[in-house]
Amino acid sequence: MSILMCRPDFFGIEYEINPWMKVRNPVDREQASKQWQDLYLSYRRLDQTIDLVEPRPGQPDMVFTANAALVHDRKAVLSHFAYPERQGEEPFWWAALYDRGFEMKLLPGGVAFEGAGDALFVGDRLFAGYGFRTDIEAHRLIGEALDVEVVSLELVDPRFYHLDTCFCPLTRDVVMYAPDAFAPASARTIRQRVAHVIEVPIDVAVAFACNAINVGGRVLSSQGVESLKHDLKHAGFSVLPLPMTEFIKAGGGVRCLSLPLD
Numbered sequence: 001m002s003i004l005m006c007r008p009d010f011f012g013i014e015y016e017i018n019p020w021m022k023v024r025n026p027v028d029r030e031q032a033s034k035q036w037q038d039l040y041l042s043y044r045r046l047d048q049t050i051d052l053v054e055p056r057p058g059q060p061d062m063v064f065t066a067n068a069a070l071v072h073d074r075k076a077v078l079s080h081f082a083y084p085e086r087q088g089e090e091p092f093w094w095a096a097l098y099d100r101g102f103e104m105k106l107l108p109g110g111v112a113f114e115g116a117g118d119a120l121f122v123g124d125r126l127f128a129g130y131g132f133r134t135d136i137e138a139h140r141l142i143g144e145a146l147d148v149e150v151v152s153l154e155l156v157d158p159r160f161y162h163l164d165t166c167f168c169p170l171t172r173d174v175v176m177y178a179p180d181a182f183a184p185a186s187a188r189t190i191r192q193r194v195a196h197v198i199e200v201p202i203d204v205a206v207a208f209a210c211n212a213i214n215v216g217g218r219v220l221s222s223q224g225v226e227s228l229k230h231d232l233k234h235a236g237f238s239v240l241p242l243p244m245t246e247f248i249k250a251g252g253g254v255r256c257l258s259l260p261l262d
């Protein structure tokens with residue numbers, strides 16, 4: 001797998017656009033850099049290719065590459081951020097993905113969409129979140145742009161403002177998800193559409209345990225994933241918990257820091 005990452009050189013809490021971010025709870029820069037490096041080295045040890053995008057001053061959330069776009073089949077649907085605080089990242093993401101040879105797809109102006117943070121494939125089907133950062137109108141447009149079926153899921157808890165904070169596809173038939181972060185009908189949809197679901201209690205999900213990625217049967221996540229070890233083992237996975245405290249201060253974890261490009 002090739003994974004897009006961005007060094008946390010300019011990372012910090014400079015504004016508050018989700019309930020995790022508190023300007024008065026600043027990032028320990030040294031720790032952040034160490035935690036990011038640990039993730040980077042973990043991927044390298046698992047033989048993943050890391051593709052680095054240049055961090056930009058004044059764009060403290062660029063470290064969260066998952067929000068750049070949704071990529072699929074050499075096409076990239078560029079994000080349009082809900083909050084002006086992050087909209088300045090858009091031209092950098094456009095250039096980074098265009099330079100890497102992706103066929104760029106843009107949504108019509110004014111439609112909010114936050115990339116792989118709110119849209120994740122389970123097999124060939126795209127599961128997309130709405131309610132906080134992505135407009136539901138975006139779902140149909142993405143489905144058309146990529147020619148894929150989209151399953152819309154309503155997020156209801158502001159702490160889980162992106163789909164990838166409470167939903168993680170592990171294989172084409174296994175997902176882990178936090179039912180309480182979804183409207184009841186959406187939680188039901190997940191159970192109906194996916195063969196095997198691992199339910200994550202909300203008190204575990206708040207540690208960003210669902211913000212994870214499966215690399216060859218190893219689930220890389222924040223330390224909170226320890227409490228899911230047995231369920232995951234039962235489903236055939238092992239866990240690789242990583243310290244993510246500094247990124248959680250911004251409302252992000254392992255998955256947010258990673259954008260798989262293939």
Ligand code: ARG
Pocket residue numbers: 017018021061064066067086116117118162164165250251252253255256
């Ligand atoms: N501070 C960032 C924001 O609120 C965190 C983004 C986390 N990314 C994610 N894919 N969940 O936009």
